[in-house]
Structure formats: C-alpha cells, structure tokens
Amino acid sequence: MQWLYGMTRQTLRExxxxxxxxxxxxxxxFQWLYKKRVGSIAxxxxxxxxxxxxxxxxxxxxxLAVVRKQVSQKxxxxxxxxxxxxxxxxxxxxxxxxxxxxxxxxxxxxxxMGCKFCASTLGGLIRNLHAGEIVEQLVYCQRLLDxxxxxxxxxxxxxxxxxxxxxxxxxxxxxxxxxxxxxxIGQRHITVSTVGLIPAIRRLADERRGVTLxxxxxxxxxxxxSRMMPVNKAYNIATLMEAxxxxxRVTGRRISFEYALxxxxxxxxxxxxxxxxxLRPIPCHVNLIPVNYVPERNLVRTPARQIQAFxxxxxxxxxxxxxxxxxxxxxxxxxxxxxxxxxxxRSG
Ligand code: SF4
Numbered sequence: 350m351q352w353l354y355g356m357t358r359q360t361l362r363e364x365x366x367x368x369x370x371x372x373x374x375x376x377x378x379f380q381w382l383y384k385k386r387v388g389s390i391a392x393x394x395x396x397x398x399x400x401x402x403x404x405x406x407x408x409x410x411x412x413l414a415v416v417r418k419q420v421s422q423k424x425x426x427x428x429x430x431x432x433x434x435x436x437x438x439x440x441x442x443x444x445x446x447x448x449x450x451x452x453x454x455x456x457x458x459x460x461x462m463g464c465k466f467c468a469s470t471l472g473g474l475i476r477n478l479h480a481g482e483i484v485e486q487l488v489y490c491q492r493l494l495d496x497x498x499x500x501x502x503x504x505x506x507x508x509x510x511x512x513x514x515x516x517x518x519x520x521x522x523x524x525x526x527x528x529x530x531x532x533x534i535g536q537r538h539i540t541v542s543t544v545g546l547i548p549a550i551r552r553l554a555d556e557r558r559g560v561t562l563x564x565x566x567x568x569x570x571x572x573x574x575s576r577m578m579p580v581n582k583a584y585n586i587a588t589l590m591e592a593x594x595x596x597x598r599v600t601g602r603r604i605s606f607e608y609a610l611x612x613x614x615x616x617x618x619x620x621x622x623x624x625x626x627x628l629r630p631i632p633c634h635v636n637l638i639p640v641n642y643v644p645e646r647n648l649v650r651t652p653a654r655q656i657q658a659f660x661x662x663x664x665x666x667x668x669x670x671x672x673x674x675x676x677x678x679x680x681x682x683x684x685x686x687x688x689x690x691x692x693x694x695r696s697g
Pocket of ligand 1: 458461462463464467468469470508509510511544
C-alpha cells in the first residue's frame with residue numbers, strides 16, 4: 350500500500366507522468382491535500398474521474414481513526430489515540446503555548462529504546478510508521494484547528510518512537526510538511542528528538558536540513574545515564590557530545606538538551622554542576638522536564654522547589670535553561686501512557 354500523504358511533490362509528479370498525466374496535476378493534488386485539506390480523493394473535483402479512480406486504486410488516504418480523544422481542562426492540550434489501518438495504535442498531541450500551537454507526532458508504533466521513564470517502550474517496537482502516516486497525524490490536527498481558524502506553528506517529533514531510528518520516514522515527513530506548496534511549516538519550526546543515535550545525528554548534520562535537534566540527555570554521567578537509557582551503553586556521553594559539536598559546527602543550529610528530572614536519580618545540585626560543565630563547549634539550551642508519573646516505572650518527579658534550584662544552579666554557571674510547562678497532566682499526556690492503557694501493556 351502507498352500513502353498519498355507520503356508522496357513528495359516530486360515523487361507525485363513522477364508517478365503522474367508515468368500515468369500519462371501532466372506534471373502540474375501534482376500541484377493540484379497538493380492543493381487539495383494541504384491547502385483545502387479535503388478528507389478524500391473523491392473531493393478533488395478538478396481532477397478527471399479517471400485520475401481520481403486511479404489515485405484511489407493506488408493510494409490510501411484517511412487511514413487514521415480516532416480511538417480516544419482527551420482534552421485537558423487545565424490547558425487545552427488535546428491528545429488523540431489513533432488506530433492505524435492495521436489496528437496498531439499511536440498517540441498525537443496538540444499543545445497550546447503562548448507562542449503558538451504545536452503538534453507532537455509519533456514516528457513508530459511503540460519503541461525499542463527502553464528509556465526507563467517512558468511508557469511508549471513498555472511493549473517494545475511494533476513497527477515503523479510510513480512518512481504518510483506521520484504526515485496524516487499533522488493534517489488531522491490542522492483540519493481540526495481549521496474549524497477555529499487556528500494554525501499549527503511548530504511540530505515536534507517527540508511522540509512514541511525514536512525518529513532517527515526511522516530516519517527515512519521521519520525525513521520524508523519533514524520534506525513534505527515544509528514544502529512551499531504544502532503545509533509550509535518552516536524547517537526551524539520542526540524539532541527532531543533523539544536519544545542520541547550518533548550515526549544518524551551526523552547524517553542529519555551532513556544533510557543540512559536546518560531542523561532543531563533535541564537530544565534527550567537526562568544525565569551528565571555515564572553511570573546514571575546508562576541506568577536510565579540503555580542506548581548510552583552503545584553511544585556514551587563523550588561520543589554523543591562529539592556528535593552534538595559536529596552538528597553545531599556543520600549546521601550552525603543551537604541544540605536543545607532535554608533533561609527529565611526524577612527524584613533522587615539525577616536532580617541534585619551536583620548533577621546540575623556536572624551538566625553545566627558537560628555542556629559548556631556546546632551552544633545549547635536545556636529544557637528541564639518535570640517527569641510525568643508512569644505507574645509502571647514507579648519514578649517520582651522532583652519537587653517544584655528542587656526543579657527551580659536545579660535551574661538556578663545552571664543559570665549561575667552560565668547555562669540557559671527553561672523549566673518546561675507541564676502539559677495535559679490531567680489527561681495522561683506523557684508519551685505512550687494512553688496507548689499503554691489501551692493495549693493493556695501494563696507490566697504490573
Ligand atoms: S523516550 Fe522516546 S526514545 Fe525513549 S523509549 Fe520513549 S519513545 Fe523511545
């Protein structure tokens with residue numbers, strides 16, 4: 350099966366030419382998909398009936414079905430549990446900030462990275478998403494926002510899955526949603542998160558895509574990080590820092606480091622000092638995340654006062670940091686929680 354939302358304008362043009370259709374039809378189809386945001390091929394009324402039939406035979410469209418939708422009473426965060434065409438489920442979240450609306454998309458069903466504070470990985474990796482399945486999450490959210498005249502201003506690839514473990518689909522997504530004939534999300538408004546897959550970070554740098562790289566760091570020493578994130582045993586902190594420096598050198602883009610604070614694990618003032626020291630050579634920003642409680646892991650968040658003390662210590666040492674506002678805490682908005690509940694992946 351091919352996904353219509355997974356086609357770049359170029360691949361669509363090539364497909365149309367093979368069907369004996371003029372290339373400009375690709376622009377028309379893109380208009381229907383991303384400007385008018387219709388829900389079906391049948392609605393693309395300036396295409397011939399013949400071409401619409403052909404498209405419908407070759408491509409799937411509208412493959413997401415809402416299983417659950419939760420809206421936070423606190424901050425309007427909207428979380429979807431979508432069923433894919435094969436019944437697998439993923440999560441997508443719309444978040445409202447004072448600077449605009451962002452959408453968090455998933456790139457894999459489940460995840461194999463095994464981060465200890467994350468519910469998405471409880472059942473391992475089920476499968477990669479296709480680029481079209483990632484794009485459709487965003488289109489679905491934008492279509493919903495259209496009803497209130499609102500627009501998605503930024504996208505984060507931070508839902509379930511490690512985006513750089515599904516590199517081609519994740520970058521296919523970036524190519525499609527940044528297209529000037531499509532949703533026109535600026536590359537700088539797309540954040541790709543990673544646990545630190547070194548070869549992929551270097552590839553991303555060499556391709557000079559201009560997206561923001563968000564590295565999930567969560568600890569400043571190997572022992573703590575390996576306990577929390579098994580990937581650290583393959584790529585330790587020193588090699589990760591080298592790759593981050595390379596990314597900055599090649600792209601000129603400042604890196605975001607994500608740091609989830611977990612009570613008694615990585616949240617002491619000594620941890621803050623180690624972190625500031627580690628990041629000193631890299632132009633970057635630190636996002637401090639009050640970790641959402643995941644019952645399966647029994648990890649407890651750091652008290653608010655300690656989070657502020659941690660941020661202040663970083664500030665004193667010259668490291669800029671922001672404490673991330675907690676989004677949708679009343680609706681289990683942490684990565685993977687809704688899906689884990691739905692599929693009974695609780696480990697007890
Ligand atoms: S935090 Fe991200 S990379 Fe780590 S297990 Fe969860 S989904 Fe995977």
